[in-house]
Amino acid sequence: MARERMKVAVLGATGAVGQRFVQLLANHPWFELAEVAASDRSAGKPYGEATRWLLSGGAPREVAGRMVLPAEPSAVRSGLVFSALGSDVAGETEEAFRAAGRTVVSNAANFRTHEEVPLVIPEVNPEHLALVPPQRGRYGGAIVTNPNCSTIGLCLALDPLRRAFGLKRVQVTTLQALSGAGYPGVSSMDILGNVLPEIAGEEEKLGREPAKIFGTLANASVEPAKLVVSAQCNRVAVRDGHLLSISVELSRPVGVAEAAEVFLAFRSPLLDLGLPSAPEKPVSLNREFARPQPVLDGDAGGGMTVTVGRLAPCPVLGLRFVALAHNTIRGAAGNTILIAELMAERGLL
Numbered sequence: 001m002a003r004e005r006m007k008v009a010v011l012g013a014t015g016a017v018g019q020r021f022v023q024l025l026a027n028h029p030w031f032e033l034a035e036v037a038a039s040d041r042s043a044g045k046p047y048g049e050a051t052r053w054l055l056s057g058g059a060p061r062e063v064a065g066r067m068v069l070p071a072e073p074s075a076v077r078s079g080l081v082f083s084a085l086g087s088d089v090a091g092e093t094e095e096a097f098r099a100a101g102r103t104v105v106s107n108a109a110n111f112r113t114h115e116e117v118p119l120v121i122p123e124v125n126p127e128h129l130a131l132v133p134p135q136r137g138r139y140g141g142a143i144v145t146n147p148n149c150s151t152i153g154l155c156l157a158l159d160p161l162r163r164a165f166g167l168k169r170v171q172v173t174t175l176q177a178l179s180g181a182g183y184p185g186v187s188s189m190d191i192l193g194n195v196l197p198e199i200a201g202e203e204e205k206l207g208r209e210p211a212k213i214f215g216t217l218a219n220a221s222v223e224p225a226k227l228v229v230s231a232q233c234n235r236v237a238v239r240d241g242h243l244l245s246i247s248v249e250l251s252r253p254v255g256v257a258e259a260a261e262v263f264l265a266f267r268s269p270l271l272d273l274g275l276p277s278a279p280e281k282p283v284s285l286n287r288e289f290a291r292p293q294p295v296l297d298g299d300a301g302g303g304m305t306v307t308v309g310r311l312a313p314c315p316v317l318g319l320r321f322v323a324l325a326h327n328t329i330r331g332a333a334g335n336t337i338l339i340a341e342l343m344a345e346r347g348l349l
Contacts, residue, residue, distance in 0.1 A: 009035035011071045011093065012084035014042050014051040016183045017107055020333035021082050026060035029276050030344060033063060035078050037071040054183055073100035080349055082336055083108055098141035103349055105340045107146045107332050112209060115221045119145050119212050121152055121335065122342045123268050123282045124159050127217050132348050134220050146336040147213060148205040150174050150242050153325025155213050156283055156306040157246060160266040161259060162214060166251030169228045169317060172206060175236045175243040180327045186235060196235040206231035241294030242327045249317040256311050259319055260285060263308055275341040277334055279304040292324035303329030
């Protein structure tokens, strides 16, 4: 039997990540984008008028004429709400929607560290969605969070090795795209011909979030994994695609050939569920020269595949490689929608 499409809303729909939600939901087979909501500045205007569209193809026609609603539970009726709100307003707004009995799947950072809120990469820690029913009992609704865009690329790239060998220490240096800063983002005077060797808050998120994602669910909370992550984050003049240089110490010495076999054999644990946004290969190994690259590999798997390359011995930690993740698809809207698909399949919506 065909699945009845669920009506959903996007909060912060006019922003850069909000637009990616709108684009990915436009023809979604399970979810019907019924409502778009944003700040008071945009509310009351047609979406096409309120939005400076940044993606190729223009705003979807069926959404462009829709009126933008205030981002408030009294105005938005959908039971499932995707949040692309900025962290300055996301906390209070998402709590209000949860208290109104809604399910909020959020790309914002505000609740990622809360012990009652799951932080989910569907292929990595789907069991953490067990934190959703206790929230419903306590608040009426629930919040589920999407990790930081670089954290998703890091954890997906590490997950095949973690499953096979166990992780001890990780060192990661990121080269992060401009779209990760939103629109209008970084000034051209700052970034053209330049690299910005610090991104506010990013290194702390990368140091903290993997331990929760790789943690163990126990007694309605997550016991963080004993994992040390050292991160340095840089902003570079690339439109889309975060590149991560990773060195890792595993639980035992592992050679390049053995690690390559693990990457090549890795398949999505979600394949049998038929989730629309789940790629067949969430992690792909490319052994060509100077790969992966944002221009050549950013759209792999519809932007949902993390591409790994330059696998080599590391004289310090044992193994090193490069990973590329599309930061606004897998790193933001795409992973958030995939979380909701998994929740739908498990009857958690």
